[in-house]
Each structure stands twice: as structure tokens, then as C-alpha cells.
Amino acid sequence: MSRWIAMAIALAAATVAADVGKGQRAPKIDLPTLQGGRLKLESLRGKVVVLDFWASWCAPCKEELPELERLKSTYQARGASFVTVNIDIDRANADAMAKKLRLTMPVGLDPKGDEAANAYGLPTMPTSYVIDKNGVVRYIHDGFHGASDVDKLKHEVDELLEK
Secondary structure (H helix, E strand, O other), rough: OOHHHHHHHHHHHHHHHHHOOOOOOOOOOOEEEOOEEEEEHHOOOEEEEEEEEOOOOOHHHHHHHHHHHHHHHHHHHHOOOEEEEEEOHHHHHHHHHHOOOOOOOOOEEEOOOOHHHHHHHHOOOOEEEEEOOOOOOEEEEEEEHHHHHHHHEEEEEEEHHOH
């Protein structure tokens, strides 16, 4: 089975399984990371979190991730965390893209799409969730549309940091 078909099946299953919406508590995430640690969403409680799902085969992801990395550099000192979850079946693809894009954000690994991706019910790739300090999803971004999405994220993170 090609990786495209496998990923389509995983995304379709995720969409059927759950659909996290605004105002709902963010589902727990506890995944191994590319960096060798664990990505535990609950450990970030008390911070504004931007959680992004991506894959190496996703063209908009390749545009979005460097923008998120820049935002991370800007907002980290103010109490925001930027974390990602990769859904590639082959870890080498995730590792290669993370290195190419020089990602320093934690990259959780969900190769079967059956843990975090399934819990969130991803509508498309990439999808980002902006989560408040109490662990509640406040904003969802389907896909990536360039500078306008970056501006929206800045506004949303600023708003949640002020609360």
C-alpha cells in the first residue's frame, strides 16, 4: 500500500473517530519525540500552546513550519509553547524534513495516526490548534494560507497570553 493511501486512510479514520472543536478540552497527548524525549501536552498546562499536525508529504506544511518556528522564537519568552506532531509512517521522512527546516520545536511522532491524530480528528493537513492556559482549544486552523494565517496566529496567541 502506498504511503499516500495509508495516510488518506489514517486521516479518514481520524475524522470519523473524533472532531475536537473550539471550547473543548484538548485531548491528551503523550508521544515519543524525534528529539528523544516525550511530548506530553498536559505538562504544558499554564501556557498558551500552538499544537500543529504535519507530514513530510504535505506541501503547505513545508511552508507553515518555518513560520511556526519563527513565532516560537518570538513568543517562547512570553509563556507560549509551540509543539508539533508528525504523522509520517516512516520516521526517516519526519527526521529529514525537521532537519531540513531546522525545527527546534518538539516533534511528537504519531506514525499510525492512531493516537494524537485520531483523538483530534484532523480535518486537513496541516491543522493547528491554539490551546489556552487551561488546556481548552480556542482556535483551529485548517490548512495554511500564508501571511494571513501567521497574522491570525499572532493575534490569537497575544489575546490568550493577556488573559
